[in-house]
Amino acid sequence: MNRSPRWKYVLLIIVIFAGIIYALPNIFGDDPAVQVSSLRGFELEQELAAEVERILEAEGLEYHHVEFEPERLMVRFDNTDRQLRAADILRDELGSDYVVALNLAPATPRWLGMFGAEPMVLGLDLQGGVHFLMQVDMDSAREQQLERYVSDLRNILRDNGIRYRSVRVDRSAVVAELRSAEDRDNAMRAIEREIEELVLEARDTSTTFNVRGTIDEDYLEELQQTALRQNITTLRNRVNELGVSEPIIQQQGAERIVVQLPGVQDTAEAKRVLGATATVEYRAVDEQNDPYEAQRTGRVPPGSRLYFHRDGQPLLLSREVIASGDNLIGAAAGFDQQSGQPNVVVTLDGTGARRMLDHTSQNVGNRMAVVFIEHRPETEIVDGEEVHTTRRVEEVISAAVTREPFGRRFQTTGLGSSTEAAQLAMLLRAGALAAPMQIIEERTVGPSLGQDNIDQGFRSVIIGFALVLVVMAVYYKVFGLVANMALTANLVLIVALLSLLGATLTLPGIAGIVLTVGMAVDANVLIFERIREELRNGNTPQAAIRAGYEKAFSTIADANVTTLIAAIVLFMFGTGPIKGFAVTLSLGIVTSMFTAILGTRVVIGLIYGGRKRVKALAI
């Protein structure tokens, strides 16, 4: 008999059912939504949800509901009209600390969401958007670091009373030229004490005594990692200003950053914003004069400038900069070891440390402020023409009392919470001098092309699919219909797996699905041809079915494994969209083995397996 064991039915039913559940979210489409997030990428306060509701209700705008997450807040609407109006209102009301962006929220019913079922993510080529690949210039990051060592070394030598001829950068090293062997040895000892990460070497020539310092390999690697992370942080800040709903900013390899901005069409604007720069400055607070007075009268004492704290409070700061982003090596949030309070530990380079020490030695008990300076690109419409300008935005992000003199490393405490500490550290890092970046690849797809790609992609899947169904049904009759069921199930399973894996659907991905549809029937063709052959050899229908499946199996397995090898290689070497093709192709191969072999066997068994005598097969 050709009845399958019961577990096969159960397995098949479970897999198909799960497939349907996870493929289903893709047919519900999206709700227009407005997304609110913090401009600086901070966590949102719970109260924001209530405020957004209040604002919308005050305007009489109907909305579905407000979904609150620490990173973002999402409000769904019935139509794009309300969505656009709500976005405008929220943008005005919430002020410049928040980013209000249009978004599409998947309209997956709640009961499906309970299974964790979510629709496929559409790639940039389908939904439109910008893809940038940015190269961080590590050579200049290293050069910057070497330049810092030059000034550090000069300071160290001066402090230790060692006279030197010159200190300079020589290719990938910093070289100090000294007058005697004794000076050289002293210099090496002094430098070693202060800067651990330099590998020192005596390199004398016939007339001079040189110390050559190269950056330790591990430290260099760490330095590059830091440079990259810093750039990513800076990019995040920039991208937030663009109001993109779901940006992707990721490290790729050791020196590159991928930036993907779905839905962004104005690439010129995006490029300008990404290219914006920020820095920080440490300045002394002018405690002699009253900032409120200066704000009111507009008369600022000479030697000072009027600044505003982020909370709106005015401050008078000295015109002299103690240290700036160029001097900043690192800033990390943590906890003070003695008091357990949240703090930010800042590390400065030699020059900055020296100036900081000079300043703090004389100003214990006074406040020192950190100013965050950004050059924000802006687009204005003047006389009907777009004018691009950059606006310098300055705000005080911290003002704290100096308790004791410090230099290279110091900490800021008295921060309200660990969140506040993390925010300060992030801003400081964003303002540190980062390695320069360059766009080395850009792929932008306009929304009209994206929609065309979706339409054409789906049309070709459906037409190709329909053609194959017709051919199979005509050629193999009942068996063909069973194969068609398997093919349909296969399509459902591919979509379900893609959704479940959170894979991104791209146009080449759709091509992969189309190709899989064409090739997936191969397994059934092999089996059916074998069954026909067995019938011609005089076997009874039941035996022919059994032999057909069993003999075709190893052929199918071999053939599919080799195709899988090609697909996996494609995945390993491919980038972006090509990976999408490889993923759908591989998934399709695996699912087709399941549906075409196990699936059809079970169904054929149901049709023919139970009967005692089968005269002929409809094949």
Place this chain on the structure above:
Amino acid sequence: MEIIKADTKVDFMRYRNMALVFSAIVLLIGITALVGRGLNFGLDFTGGTLIEVGYPTAPELAEVREAMAQDGFDDFTVQTFGTAREIVVRIPVGEADETGADLSTRVIEALQRHEPGIDMRRVEFVGPQIGQELAEQGGLALLYALIGILLYVSFRFQWRFAVGAVGALVHDVLLVVGLLALFQVNFDLTVVAAILAVIGYSLNDTIVLYDRLRENFRIKRKGTPEELCNLSINQMLGRTLMTSLTTLLVLLALFYFGGEIIHAFAFTLIIGVIVGTYSSIYIAGNLALILGVSKQDLMPVEKEGADQPDTEVLPERFRNREA
């Protein structure tokens, strides 16, 4: 319904020398085109900038060129893309143009001055360094796929088959690439993906044939390798045509309805499927024969019983249990 009758007995192997000559001629044409005209490498490999723009009405290409030239561009090409209303501007990597990504902005501004109603559809900028990397990766991918397949087939079959299969694949890749050069198809990353898919497909066909050949070698008492090869091809003919047909159907759907971007991809696969089907019959089978595949090569290594496998009868487990 059956296209291929059960008793089909085409003497494929009679034409095997002719097929070799035919392959050699087509390969020669392809390689000549490859050397002479070269591949029409796309942006992915050459680097440069491509801007696709949609116009409300079909523009005069000469006017578009004029507008570009007025803005100081001199090294560029303008072509229609798919329909007459869509045009593509291509600008090669220039030596002065280090900050390439800004270029696209300037081009769009130039085109907007000529026709304000244009719609930016696509911008691609690939730096020269990326282009080279992508080319290297593509080449490596082909190489690794071939090596992986060689190992798997050697392990599952026998080295003669592995060499035959890889020979057929090299034949297919060369032929397809040669034809792409001949027709000057835009050779981009999707085409590399298509070639790898062709490798997978062609191999699929070859394996199916080898599998049957191995089975026939084992169970048929009589017959020269050539005859058995012929028999296997005939037995699998129905399947080969059917699978090629369904695959070609979906590829044609992709070619005609999938849009301009996927055109080169679909075209490559269509050629590939045809070439792959042909090669598994005439190149893969043929090479294995030329290398001297014999019965001894394919006998199962371990035997449970005595030396009995020379039988036409089905093994026990396949025999009709109802009778």
